[in-house]
Amino acid sequence: xxxxxxxxxxxxVLACAGGCGTAEKAVNVLTGLYVHGHEVESFHxxxxxxxxxxxxxxxRRDWLHARRDSLVQSPYEPLxxxxxxxxxxxxxxxFAASYSGYFMVDSIIDVRVAEASDxxxxxxxx
Numbered sequence: 001x002x003x004x005x006x007x008x009x010x011x012x013v014l015a016c017a018g019g020c021g022t023a024e025k026a027v028n029v030l031t032g033l034y035v036h037g038h039e040v041e042s043f044h045x046x047x048x049x050x051x052x053x054x055x056x057x058x059x060r061r062d063w064l065h066a067r068r069d070s071l072v073q074s075p076y077e078p079l080x081x082x083x084x085x086x087x088x089x090x091x092x093x094x095f096a097a098s099y100s101g102y103f104m105v106d107s108i109i110d111v112r113v114a115e116a117s118d119x120x121x122x123x124x125x126x
Contacts, residue, residue: 028084029082029083029084029109030045030046030082030083030084030085031045031046031080031081031082031083031119032044032045032046032048032080032081032083032119032120033078033079033080033081033114033118033119033120033121033123033124034054034064034068034078034079034080034081034111035076035077035078035079035124036064036065036068036075036076037075037076038075039095040075040076040095041053041054041055041056042054042099043081043083043103043105044078044120044123045103046118046119046120047119050100050101051099051100052087052099052100052101052102052103053092053095053096053099053101053102053103054102054103054105055088055102055103055104055105056105056108057105057106057107057108060105060108063108064108064111067111068111071111071112071113072113076124077114077124078114078121078124079111079112079113079114080110080111080112080113080114080115080118081108081109081110081111081112082108082109082110083105083106083107083108083109084105084106084107084109085103085104085105085106085107086103086104086106087100087101087102087103087104088101088102088103088104089101090102
């Protein structure tokens with residue numbers, strides 16, 4: 001019995017040698033412009049032409065808004081961000097209806113003032 005258990009345990013360890021239980025989901029960091037103002041909260045990813053209504057994580061929403069207020073003087077002034085997240089399949093409605101969808105932010109990696117060389121800045125500064 002002990003030999004059978006040892007063999008089964010050894011087989012399980014060998015089967016998991018390639019990463020059993022430690023597989024990590026690939027995380028893509030996206031960069032782009034974040035815009036917040038009255039009835040606007042949008043993400044405009046670099047390398048794309050679409051714009052999404054952004055849904056920050058609830059526990060970081062107030063921090064994100066305070067960070068925006070500390071970096072720019074006026075509403076609708078774009079910030080450059082690096083985030084992780086995904087596009088939601090849910091149909092947009094209300095203020096979000098004019099966007100390509102909802103972008104659900106999982107984590108916020110960086111938020112800074114947008115610079116003239118940042119992607120898509122021309123859409124906001126003409």
